[in-house]
Amino acid sequence: MSQYKKNISNQEKLESPIDFRSDTVTLPSHEMLASIDNTKLGDDVYEEDIEVIELQEYAANLLGKEASLFFPSGTQSNLTAMLAHCQRGDEVLIGRHYHTNVYEARGVSVLGGVGICPIDTSASGSMKVSDMLSQIKDNDPSLCCNKTSLFREHFFWKSSASTGA
Ligand SMILES: Cc1ncc(COP(=O)(O)O)c(C=O)c1O
Numbered sequence: 001m002s003q004y005k006k007n008i009s010n011q012e013k014l015e016s017p018i019d020f021r022s023d024t025v026t027l028p029s030h031e032m033l034a035s036i037d038n039t040k041l042g043d044d045v046y047e048e049d050i051e052v053i054e055l056q057e058y059a060a061n062l063l064g065k066e067a068s069l070f071f072p073s074g075t076q077s078n079l080t081a082m083l084a085h086c087q088r089g090d091e092v093l094i095g096r097h098y099h100t101n102v103y104e105a106r107g108v109s110v111l112g113g114v115g116i117c118p119i120d121t122s123a124s125g126s127m128k129v130s131d132m133l134s135q136i137k138d139n140d141p142s143l144c145c146n147k148t149s150l151f152r153e154h155f156f157w158k159s160s161a162s163t164g165a
Helices: 010-015 030-036 050-063 074-085 107-112 129-134
Strands: 091-095 115-119 148-151
Touching (some): 074 107, 074 148, 107 115
Parallel strands (some): 091 115, 091 148
């Protein structure tokens, strides 16, 4: 069953607290919808999308980074991060109940040839260091994987669907 299926009305969604998992979970407020009328639009490739550029600069400054990149979806940004850090034949350690392991259709394996190694997660989403270390394989491509990376999900929500409960 989908984790999104909560049978709540759009009005209830609008009144509930902001939930940053997805723009499909928290709907835009009336003010946000009204501001769409005045939004400056443009092609991002030609660097004409002024508001996206401003948002990226704001996020980079906020986090003290050289630059930032806006992604319209969490699944897309998770996949891009893993593909940027991993090569074909690498392995990535991911919390067993993380969204990346349960809901993202193994995109990193399908598109990037990267193996997923699920690690047990606590109710708050943490993983034991000993569990992670025990899954780092020898760096021998003829036997196992080239390199092991760790994927950490900051936002963790263990749904009844993902636990099978
Ligand atoms: C932790 C986490 N990551 C990623 C996503 C996916 O976000 P999107 O629907 O924008 O692809 C979700 C959606 O619920 C999520 O909970």
